[in-house]
Amino acid sequence: MKTKSKSSFLSDYFIIIIFVALVVLLTLIKPSFLSGKNIINILKQTSIVGILSFGMMFVIVSGGFDMSVGSTIAFAGILSALLGQGNSPLVLALAAALAAGLAVGIVNGIGIAVGNLPPFIMTLGTMTSVRGLALLISDGKPITGISESYKSVTTATIANIPLLAVYFVVVIIICSFVLSKTVYGRRVFACGGNMQAARVAGINTTFIKISVFAIAGLLAGLCGFLMTSRVTIGQPTAAESYEMDAITSCVIGGVSMSGGVGKPWGVVIGALLITVISNGLDVLGVSSHWQKIIKGIIIVVAVLIDVKSKSKKN
Numbered sequence: 001m002k003t004k005s006k007s008s009f010l011s012d013y014f015i016i017i018i019f020v021a022l023v024v025l026l027t028l029i030k031p032s033f034l035s036g037k038n039i040i041n042i043l044k045q046t047s048i049v050g051i052l053s054f055g056m057m058f059v060i061v062s063g064g065f066d067m068s069v070g071s072t073i074a075f076a077g078i079l080s081a082l083l084g085q086g087n088s089p090l091v092l093a094l095a096a097a098l099a100a101g102l103a104v105g106i107v108n109g110i111g112i113a114v115g116n117l118p119p120f121i122m123t124l125g126t127m128t129s130v131r132g133l134a135l136l137i138s139d140g141k142p143i144t145g146i147s148e149s150y151k152s153v154t155t156a157t158i159a160n161i162p163l164l165a166v167y168f169v170v171v172i173i174i175c176s177f178v179l180s181k182t183v184y185g186r187r188v189f190a191c192g193g194n195m196q197a198a199r200v201a202g203i204n205t206t207f208i209k210i211s212v213f214a215i216a217g218l219l220a221g222l223c224g225f226l227m228t229s230r231v232t233i234g235q236p237t238a239a240e241s242y243e244m245d246a247i248t249s250c251v252i253g254g255v256s257m258s259g260g261v262g263k264p265w266g267v268v269i270g271a272l273l274i275t276v277i278s279n280g281l282d283v284l285g286v287s288s289h290w291q292k293i294i295k296g297i298i299i300v301v302a303v304l305i306d307v308k309s310k311s312k313k314n
Helices: 002-029 036-061 069-083 090-113 119-138 148-155 163-181 183-193 195-200 205-231 242-252 264-283 289-313
Strands: none
Touching: 002 264, 036 069, 036 163, 036 183, 036 205, 036 242, 036 264, 069 090, 069 119, 069 205, 069 242, 090 119, 090 148, 090 205, 148 163, 148 205, 163 183, 163 205, 163 264, 183 195, 183 205, 195 205, 242 264, 242 289, 264 289
């Protein structure tokens, strides 16, 4: 019984153990890794990826995945940069970014739920098209001249804590509540666990499919707004491969790629781990190319562990 308990504990908290071990190792190699400046930098880097990862979590838990979120960030960022110039009301830039993201998400959801297209094909198509839209609207050039009030959205701090991290915490609280404490959240998990059984049980699976992609798109739009504020320009090539970071954060955080399983705190640790790996390699002066190799390996290993653990349970 004790052996089973220990095994269950290690399975549940393995990702936390790895995260703590990695932080300790990097600190021993490079003491400046835990400097206040670098910790704030890690918080800022984690926030955008983390917000995006929670949108991805809704999609993966329901049994799908979304390849278009990186392009959606760029598209939303371009629109918000155009509306965030000069003395334009900041709310317009935010509304445009959220509306753009929501629109892309709904299109994805309708194509998959109503058109019966595989999620990979549908979101791959929108990934390419939406990136093209961002390039078309911006004429392939960065959008500059955003207002000082827009820049302060992410540069401001509360008690030395970056506002970006505060936004991330708010998203964590809302998404965790929705997934864990609401009927809608339980239905999302039910659809991912067994879509046919969920349909027989009377769940509107079409609505669930469309809504989870809408949520992913909405949060991607928010990320576009925040990223534009952080880098102070709207970049049509921004957020390339961010969809992979979001998927990686979810997978190593314990969200099953086959759907129906996932914990919000795992996604938070997954996003932190991805950021710490990237940041740690930068601090150590390792080529950025290695980051992609390591992330690719992490995805394969995490999915392999998920498949093996499910085989043992079955």
